[in-house]
Amino acid sequence: MIDYRKHFPYDQIRPEQEEVLKQIAEHWGDKKYFILQLDVGTGKSGIAKTVANWSNDAFIITETKQLQEQYVHDFGTDKEFVSIKGKANYQCNKNGRLNCENGPCTLRKAAGSMPPCMNTCKYYALRKRALASHTVLTSYAYIFRAFDCAGFWKPRQLMAFDECHLIEDQLVNFASFEINPDELDRTYGLFDNCENRAKELVPFTDTGWEQNKERFKRVFQYICAKREELWAMLQEELGDVKPEELDEDTLDSMNSTHKLYYKIDKLYKKMDVFFNQRKDNWIISPNVTDGSLQFTPLFVDSLFNQFCNNWAEKFLFMSATILDIDGFIKDLGINKDDCLVIKMESTFDPNKSPIYFMPCGSMSYQNIDESLPKACDAVKVILNKKKDEKGIIHTGNYKVAKTIYDNVKDSRLLMKATEEITNQNLIKVHERSQNTVLLSPSMTTGVDLRDDLSRFQVIVKMPFSSLADPRIKKKSELSSDWYACQMLKTLVQACGRSTRSAEDFSSTFVLDSSFAYWINKYKKWLPKQFLARLRGVTLT
Numbered sequence: 001m002i003d004y005r006k007h008f009p010y011d012q013i014r015p016e017q018e019e020v021l022k023q024i025a026e027h028w029g030d031k032k033y034f035i036l037q038l039d040v041g042t043g044k045s046g047i048a049k050t051v052a053n054w055s056n057d058a059f060i061i062t063e064t065k066q067l068q069e070q071y072v073h074d075f076g077t078d079k080e081f082v083s084i085k086g087k088a089n090y091q092c093n094k095n096g097r098l099n100c101e102n103g104p105c106t107l108r109k110a111a112g113s114m115p116p117c118m119n120t121c122k123y124y125a126l127r128k129r130a131l132a133s134h135t136v137l138t139s140y141a142y143i144f145r146a147f148d149c150a151g152f153w154k155p156r157q158l159m160a161f162d163e164c165h166l167i168e169d170q171l172v173n174f175a176s177f178e179i180n181p182d183e184l185d186r187t188y189g190l191f192d193n194c195e196n197r198a199k200e201l202v203p204f205t206d207t208g209w210e211q212n213k214e215r216f217k218r219v220f221q222y223i224c225a226k227r228e229e230l231w232a233m234l235q236e237e238l239g240d241v242k243p244e245e246l247d248e249d250t251l252d253s254m255n256s257t258h259k260l261y262y263k264i265d266k267l268y269k270k271m272d273v274f275f276n277q278r279k280d281n282w283i284i285s286p287n288v289t290d291g292s293l294q295f296t297p298l299f300v301d302s303l304f305n306q307f308c309n310n311w312a313e314k315f316l317f318m319s320a321t322i323l324d325i326d327g328f329i330k331d332l333g334i335n336k337d338d339c340l341v342i343k344m345e346s347t348f349d350p351n352k353s354p355i356y357f358m359p360c361g362s363m364s365y366q367n368i369d370e371s372l373p374k375a376c377d378a379v380k381v382i383l384n385k386k387k388d389e390k391g392i393i394h395t396g397n398y399k400v401a402k403t404i405y406d407n408v409k410d411s412r413l414l415m416k417a418t419e420e421i422t423n424q425n426l427i428k429v430h431e432r433s434q435n436t437v438l439l440s441p442s443m444t445t446g447v448d449l450r451d452d453l454s455r456f457q458v459i460v461k462m463p464f465s466s467l468a469d470p471r472i473k474k475k476s477e478l479s480s481d482w483y484a485c486q487m488l489k490t491l492v493q494a495c496g497r498s499t500r501s502a503e504d505f506s507s508t509f510v511l512d513s514s515f516a517y518w519i520n521k522y523k524k525w526l527p528k529q530f531l532a533r534l535r536g537v538t539l540t
């Protein structure tokens with residue numbers, strides 16, 4: 001059996017890590033997919049790094065840049081462990097106003113060779129190191145694109161997905177696109193030379209592939225032609241000069257054409273992916289607001305197969321909230337017999353982070369107007385009780401956040417006033433303040449409010465995804481379990497924002513009266529430690 005201890009990156013191995021690694025090592029020869037539901041505090045990054053070390057040929061894939069940086073912080077980087085992000089994150093040496101995504105070297109495509117500055121280029125130097133390393137640390141977005149363009153990257157022994165409960169969303173985001181005739185025409189003059197331009201500008205109104213097939217293919221032809229035209233313009237402007245020898249002024253003047261080319265090339269590639277997919281597996285629906293046609297994959301099994309499954313021998317899926325593991329296996333279209341499932345509960349004391357059920361009425365669409373005033377009163381009581389502490393209120397959506405903000409009228413509440421303010425900006429203000437309380441529908445995941453940054457949290461509404469999204473609606477119709485699972489993942493994640501270590505503590509208050517129903521209905525999926533935190537809910 002593999003000597004996993006030899007590959008463990010720290011001096012001390014925790015009992016939970018030891019148990020997980022032992023099971024993986026035992027089944028390394030006979031399983032392909034290792035699905036690990038590891039609750040907070042089980043040290044999953046140490047497990048991923050160990051398996052990557054023994055594989056000696058791995059990708060570790062994270063969802064956010066923060067998580068990627070956390071790995072770098074924990075393990076450092078060297079020639080064997082290289083962290084790489086998308087080209088847009090690196091500045092081009094040739095022109096400080098460009099990034100490596102639109103650096104002049106990209107104009108060399110046709111020539112097939114690369115410029116001398118490639119050796120000192122931040123991105124290309126890093127990619128060279130990454131290709132030679134035994135473990136590449138990167139993001140979902142980077143890896144799907146890299147595999148789509150293929151070429152440099154080769155399959156590896158291991159692909160480890162951290163926060164794997166997000167893989168479905170990541171694949172959907174990667175493959176989704178829209179055709180907006182009006183915008184395409186304004187940006188590119190796409191239909192300038194059409195015989196009947198007015199016909200092409202008519203907003204999309206029909207749903208489905210058959211109804212839109214003919215027009216889609218026509219738009220695709222226009223996009224191909226425009227893409228080629230922009231490329232030819234760039235090559236003409238370039239003339240006989242090598243891209244790296246262009247002066248700053250010429251580069252600047254070419255820059256806008258280059259950006260346009262890059263944007264249309266991205267759309268072209270997405271349309272090309274779609275052409276290779278089964279059309280009945282896609283939601284194709286018009287957006288009545290802007291007349292565009294939206295393309296969204298309903299299922300992700302074929303995308304997983306195309307962009308992941310052939311890129312590694314073994315797969316490690318890790319998350320605290322996969323919950324419906326059978327559904328996860330089915331969604332990715334992988335064989336259950338090839339999977340080893342390991343669940344590890346949190347070692348945090350449930351008494352240090354109780355979840356109090358304070359029902360204020362149903363927050364369903366039909367009842368929310370009646371229940372929200374009661375929820376506002378409950379928020380006032382909680383804020384008064386916790387007047388010297390920082391906290392967070394998870395609202396489920398912006399409408400609820402705004403109602404609470406307007407009715408509770410408490411200067412401690414911190415809510416995003418405009419779209420320009422990011423969650424990170426808001427958290428920075430919160431960090432510097434005395435007893436502020438974050439009020440947000442979008443801080444349920446990826447936010448670390450450790451210790452005094454949050455001693456209490458409020459869940460106003462069960463965080464169901466909006467049924468206004470055609471894909472969510474369709475999938476909820478096909479499987480109510482899937483829809484409930486999406487909500488429960490967000491709920492469990494939200495309940496984990498304020499207790500971040502074994503020493504940390506916080507209280508959670510849930511105001512939506514349907515909480516008890518959902519917990520009871522799906523308790524088989526929920527981590528035992530989560531259930532042990534509940535106060536005031538009778539488990540039947």
Ligand code: SF4
Pocket residue numbers: 091092093094095099100101103104105106115117118120121122123124244
């Ligand atoms: S290879 Fe050269 S031109 Fe291309 S992005 Fe890097 S520094 Fe810029």
